[in-house]
Every structure is written in structure tokens, then in C-alpha cells.
Amino acid sequence: LRIVLMGPPGAGKGTQSPKIKDKYCVCHLATGDMLRAQVRAGTPLGLQAKKIMDSGGLVSDEIMVGMIQDELRNNEECKNGFILDGFPRTVPQAEKLDAMLADDKKKLDHAVELIIDDNLLVSRITGRLIHRPSGRTYHRIFDPPKVPGKDDVTGEPLIQRSDDNPETLRKRLATYHKQTVPVAEYYKKKGIWSGVDAAQSPNAVWQSLLAIFGDRD
Numbered sequence: 001l002r003i004v005l006m007g008p009p010g011a012g013k014g015t016q017s018p019k020i021k022d023k024y025c026v027c028h029l030a031t032g033d034m035l036r037a038q039v040r041a042g043t044p045l046g047l048q049a050k051k052i053m054d055s056g057g058l059v060s061d062e063i064m065v066g067m068i069q070d071e072l073r074n075n076e077e078c079k080n081g082f083i084l085d086g087f088p089r090t091v092p093q094a095e096k097l098d099a100m101l102a103d104d105k106k107k108l109d110h111a112v113e114l115i116i117d118d119n120l121l122v123s124r125i126t127g128r129l130i131h132r133p134s135g136r137t138y139h140r141i142f143d144p145p146k147v148p149g150k151d152d153v154t155g156e157p158l159i160q161r162s163d164d165n166p167e168t169l170r171k172r173l174a175t176y177h178k179q180t181v182p183v184a185e186y187y188k189k190k191g192i193w194s195g196v197d198a199a200q201s202p203n204a205v206w207q208s209l210l211a212i213f214g215d216r217d
């Protein structure tokens with residue numbers, strides 16, 4: 001199963017992707033998480049990427065395509081398929097992905113867009129809490145941890161992303177509408193696009209995804 005999951009900041013990509021990964025035994029490649037790992041490691045790419053992420057812009061297509069290509073070629077977990085979370089974000093990235101897959105005689109099965117009104121995203125983004133080592137995500141109000149500020153499993157502290165503030169969110173949303181909405185059009189033309197109402201509860205969103213991918217064991 002080869003899936004692209006798209007949607008604006010806070011739509012629920014990172015919430016739903018691990019469930020898809022577990023159910024269908026595919027790898028979960030989140031380009032934002034990969035970039036944040038570079039930032040933490042203090043690599044030259046990380047230093048460059050941090051400025052771009054904190055300004056709500058996009059890292060270059062060349063870098064992002066290279067990152068995904070590396071994973072798809074070398075990550076053993078991806079041999080059954082993949083879920084891409086946050087990639088492609090531009091039409092050139094989508095074209096490069098298709099070309100990459102065609103080289104291996106493969107193609108995408110589904111491009112799913114999580115659809116939600118911008119004004120619902122402010123509270124989702126500003127309330128988000130993350131356990132960095134595992135990627136587990138909580139929300140102060142919608143999905144609070146058992147102990148405030150601590151991960152349910154390890155008890156370690158939860159953090160907030162530096163781009164999760166109202167100003168940067170506004171810029172991330174503008175970037176999404178300008179650069180990434182055309183990617184949905186691209187997949188509509190290919191006939192593999194489906195839309196899901198992402199304003200529903202997390203479980204209702206999950207049920208909608210199962211209906212698209214097939215609820216097989």
C-alpha cells in the first residue's frame with residue numbers, strides 16, 4: 001500500500017499516520033520529523049532548515065526529494081509500502097515522486113487530503129504537545145496526557161514545536177494554500193485523490209481512512 005496523506009498544519013497527519021503504519025505494516029515517512037531530527041543533530045541542513053521552518057516557508061524541492069528517495073530505497077520498513085506525511089508539498093515534488101516510483105515500476109495507490117477549515121487549526125496547533133523521542137502527540141484540551149506535561153508511557157517531559165505559534169501558523173497556512181493545494185489538484189487529475197473531513201473526532205477520521213484503504217487484517 002503506497003499512500004500520500006496531505007492536509008494543512010494541524011489537520012491530523014501525524015495523529016493518523018502511526019495508526020496506518022501499524023495496521024498496514026508500511027513505513028511512516030514524515031518529512032517535518034526528519035527535518036527536526038537534522039535540527040537537533042545540528043547539521044548544516046538542520047541549521048538552514050530551522051530558519052525556513054520557523055518562518056513558515058518550504059525547504060527546497062531538491063533536498064526534500066533526495067531525503068525521500070534515500071528512505072524509499074534504503075529503509076527496510078518501506079518494502080511493504082509507505083505512508084508519506086508532509087510530502088509532496090509542491091507539484092514538482094509530486095512529479096519527482098511519480099518518476100521515482102515509475103523507475104521501480106511502482107505507483108501510488110491513494111492520495112488522501114485531510115480537509116478542515118483554517119480557523120479550526122489555531123487551537124489544534126497552539127495546544128499541541130509532543131514527546132520528542134517517540135513522536136507521540138497530545139493536545140492540552142483535545143487529548144491531554146494523564147499527567148500534565150508528561151508522556152503517558154515514559155513520564156518524560158512534553159515539548160512544544162518552535163513553529164507552533166499563531167504568527168508562524170498564519171504563514172504555514174498561506175504556504176499550504178499557495179504551494180500544496182495544487183498538489184491535491186494534481187492527484188485529482190490522476191484519479192487517486194480522496195478527501196476526508198478532518199474536523200471530525202480522531203476516531204471518526206480513522207474510520208473514514210479505513211473505508212478508503214480497506215479494513216483488511
Ligand code: AP5
Nearest residue numbers: 009010011012013014015031032059086124128138139202
Ligand atoms: P510538518 O512537520 O509536516 O508540519 P505541518 O504540515 O505544518 O503539519 P503538522 O505537523 O503541524 O500537523 P499534523 O497534520 O501532523 O497535525 P497533528 O496530527 O500533529 O512540517 C514542518 C515544516 O517542515 C514545514 O513548515 C516546512 O518548513 C518543512 N517541510 C516539511 N516537509 C516539507 C516538504 N516536503 N517540502 C518542503 N518543506 C517541508 O495534530 C495537531 C494537533 O491536533 C495535535 O495536538 C493533535 O492531538 C490534535 N488533533 C489531531 N486530530 C484531531 C482531531 N480529529 N480532533 C481534535 N484534535 C486533533
Ligand code: ZN
Nearest residue numbers: 013014030032
Ligand atoms: Zn505532523
